[in-house]
Amino acid sequence: xxxxxxxxxxxxxxxxxxxxxxxxxxxxxxxxxxxxxxxxxxxxxxxxxxxxxxxxxxxxxxxxxxxxxxxxxxxxxxxxxxxxxxxxxxxxxxxxxxxxxxxxxxxxxxxxxxxxxxxxxxxxxxxxxxxxxxxxxxxxxxxxxxxxxxxxxxxxxxxxxxxxxxxxxxxxxxx
Amino acid sequence: xxxxxxxxxxxxxxxxxxxxxxxxxxxxxxxxxxxxxxxxxxxxxxxxxxxxxxxxxxxxxxxxxxxxxxxxxxxxxxxxxxxxxxxxxxxxxxxxxxxxxxxxxxxxxxxxxxxxxxxxxxxxxxxx
Numbered sequence: 001x002x003x004x005x006x007x008x009x010x011x012x013x014x015x016x017x018x019x020x021x022x023x024x025x026x027x028x029x030x031x032x033x034x035x036x037x038x039x040x041x042x043x044x045x046x047x048x049x050x051x052x053x054x055x056x057x058x059x060x061x062x063x064x065x066x067x068x069x070x071x072x073x074x075x076x077x078x079x080x081x082x083x084x085x086x087x088x089x090x091x092x093x094x095x096x097x098x099x100x101x102x103x104x105x106x107x108x109x110x111x112x113x114x115x116x117x118x119x120x121x122x123x124x125x126x127x128x129x130x131x132x133x134x135x136x137x138x139x140x141x142x143x144x145x146x147x148x149x150x151x152x153x154x155x156x157x158x159x160x161x162x163x164x165x166x167x168x169x170x171x172x173x174x175x
Numbered sequence: 176x177x178x179x180x181x182x183x184x185x186x187x188x189x190x191x192x193x194x195x196x197x198x199x200x201x202x203x204x205x206x207x208x209x210x211x212x213x214x215x216x217x218x219x220x221x222x223x224x225x226x227x228x229x230x231x232x233x234x235x236x237x238x239x240x241x242x243x244x245x246x247x248x249x250x251x252x253x254x255x256x257x258x259x260x261x262x263x264x265x266x267x268x269x270x271x272x273x274x275x276x277x278x279x280x281x282x283x284x285x286x287x288x289x290x291x292x293x294x295x296x297x298x299x300x301x302x303x
Contacts, residue, residue: 083210084210084211085210086211086279086280088210089207089283089284089287090207091206091208093206095208096207096215099208100206100215100217100234103215103236153210154208154210157211157213158208158210158213158215161213161214162213
């Protein structure tokens, strides 16, 4: 095995945003069994450590590729772009206005203890998430427009945060 | 995560929360977002006829450090000229609030928000 391989190479997958999840899962399970530290229990310490590093690498690769935001960030990193750089705070103004409105809606639903409002909001957020994911796939895989893809990844990150917050309010209302 | 006393103070008693009319002639609005954490910040300045920032408001959805950074900046910009407001550095915000390294991006967000608000105000007045 080769540590300089990309995560895609590691799993024998094409380097693309659109992902064959079943293939990823199958390749992950296969690699996991070959690099599992238990298989190296009888080996000398140095080899055990290498096996451990491999197991960690395989896990990290899997977690990165299966997650829509992390996969986008990783693909852009392979292009030399840090999509989530902390000093990049400029987002499309329309997107930020929409973010503010969604945050306010979450606050309102929480204040009103309205599960119906949360359900509607949750549906909107998931639809927006899917739409941005589709754009991201098109920007990376087809248009190769990495600057625009970088904004789309950031947008997706904001959507994740919103969806997580809706989840928190659901929990709060149910408890 | 332990917050400094100053962060807690601004977090528990945020100064200048609210909004001005986005379309008002004497108002500049800056909206920014931190992709690392998904925080969003809106910062507005109201500029007097003498060219000084007479009031500022903010609305931030984010962690305690992001709220404290924006609250602090709205206090700092009052009475300043636009050029002076542009000189506010995130390092000064981080230092004042004793932000830990992982929260430096919150101070960057606040610096960028004030810059965006000044830019918006200038933009409104450049077409006159």
